Amino acid sequence: MSAEPIVRARDIRIWYGTTRGPVKAVDGVSFSVGKAEILGLVGESGSGKSTLGRGLLGLLPDGAAMDGELTFEGVDLLAATPKQRFAYRGTHLGMIFQEPLTRLNPLMRISEHFSETLKTHEPSISKAEIERRSLEVLRVMGIPPSRFSSYPHEFSGGMRQRLMIALALVLRPAFVVADEPTTALDVLVEAQIIKILHDLRNSFDTSLLLITHNLGIIAEACDRVAVMYAGQIVEIGAVDKVFADPQHPYTRELLRSTISLSTTALHSIPGAPPDLVDPPTGCAFHPRCPDALAICAVTRPIAYARDGGAPRSGSTDVACWVASAKSGTVTLTPAEAAPLPREELADADEA
Ligand SMILES: Nc1ncnc2c1ncn2[C@@H]1O[C@H](COP(=O)(O)OP(=O)(O)O)[C@@H](O)[C@H]1O
Ligand code: SF4
Numbered sequence: 001m002s003a004e005p006i007v008r009a010r011d012i013r014i015w016y017g018t019t020r021g022p023v024k025a026v027d028g029v030s031f032s033v034g035k036a037e038i039l040g041l042v043g044e045s046g047s048g049k050s051t052l053g054r055g056l057l058g059l060l061p062d063g064a065a066m067d068g069e070l071t072f073e074g075v076d077l078l079a080a081t082p083k084q085r086f087a088y089r090g091t092h093l094g095m096i097f098q099e100p101l102t103r104l105n106p107l108m109r110i111s112e113h114f115s116e117t118l119k120t121h122e123p124s125i126s127k128a129e130i131e132r133r134s135l136e137v138l139r140v141m142g143i144p145p146s147r148f149s150s151y152p153h154e155f156s157g158g159m160r161q162r163l164m165i166a167l168a169l170v171l172r173p174a175f176v177v178a179d180e181p182t183t184a185l186d187v188l189v190e191a192q193i194i195k196i197l198h199d200l201r202n203s204f205d206t207s208l209l210l211i212t213h214n215l216g217i218i219a220e221a222c223d224r225v226a227v228m229y230a231g232q233i234v235e236i237g238a239v240d241k242v243f244a245d246p247q248h249p250y251t252r253e254l255l256r257s258t259i260s261l262s263t264t265a266l267h268s269i270p271g272a273p274p275d276l277v278d279p280p281t282g283c284a285f286h287p288r289c290p291d292a293l294a295i296c297a298v299t300r301p302i303a304y305a306r307d308g309g310a311p312r313s314g315s316t317d318v319a320c321w322v323a324s325a326k327s328g329t330v331t332l333t334p335a336e337a338a339p340l341p342r343e344e345l346a347d348a349d350e351a
């Protein structure tokens with residue numbers, strides 16, 4: 001078991017400034033990712049997954065603000081200068097984006113993409129070394145060396161996706177964020193991507209944050225899973241434990257959709273995700289939660305009661321009053337533990 005995590009995030013908050021006020025896209029998130037570990041991140045659309053992934057890599061758009069603590073192999077990334085951050089990005093931190101075609105230049109051969117990527121970060125690299133490094137990572141991605149001089153349009157969608165992954169990996173980042181890498185792909189290609197993610201870890205010791213809607217992919221590819229709701233991680237733990245015995249009502253609702261590779265959409269939960277300019281008081285899930293108690297509408301549940309989601313700790317961390325009371329972590333007064341009156345639930349739903 002490796003002691004020091006690759007990435008350690010503590011109380012990360014990310015806002016977008018808008019005319020309606022700040023959008024609290026990430027609202028107090030803490031977790032760690034261990035060496036060669038794959039952490040899945042799942043949650044409804046708009047829950048802040050992409051914002052968190054981009055924030056970890058320093059790729060937020062103008063107008064976004066971020067605070068909290070973020071260390072990469074013990075180095076404080078939020079205190080780093082823009083220049084230091086650029087040096088880290090690519091060589092230590094990588095990102096795999098959603099739409100491969102928009103990121104590949106149709107006028108550039110694959111070899112030129114690799115050459116440009118490598119030279120940006122390693123200006124003195126030799127031509128022979130560029131070829132050696134590129135072919136090595138293409139081989140892991142299952143792309144034959146004979147295709148090195150081809151253009152992007154000469155590849156299938158699945159192969160272009162793998163090219164994007166290869167381009168992110170040729171710099172040998174220790175930590176990669178993959179944001180919905182399979183959304184546009186069919187089931188067969190998804191199975192290939194899962195194999196590739198495993199090969200990656202085995203070949204390069206890469207740690208991954210894998211953002212996906214697909215619970216089947218999480219089950220197949222990930223070691224741990226973090227469930228995000230309204231900018232917060234509501235449950236995090238080993239995939240087998242969380243999926244077999246979810247503690248948070250939101251996780252339970254999500255899992256009501258069948259866990260299989262053909263599951264591309266999440267089970268739809270009654271009610272709508274909250275407006276992140278003005279999220280609900282207390283537990284953000286309370287207007288939609290079938291188990292809500294009186295305290296849930298007033299006080300935010302104490303998160304991560306056990307160990308802050310340390311890598312491979314084996315424990316599950318849950319931010320839910322009912323789960324905490326059940327496990328004995330907190331004791332609620334009878335008034336706090338009274339069921340939340342139904343009309344409040346209905347009102348909140350309409351609001
Ligand atoms: N550039 C932006 N400006 C303002 N709000 C944004 C911006 N990007 C995302 N958001 C808002 O932040 C919230 C989280 O979005 P996002 O991180 O994309 O969620 P997810 O990836 O889970 O779908 C949403 O309410 C979204 O509308
Ligand atoms: S804290 Fe309350 S409202 Fe939130 S998930 Fe738990 S039971 Fe439901």
Ligand SMILES: [Mg+2]
Pocket residue numbers: 049050051
């Ligand atoms: Mg997203």
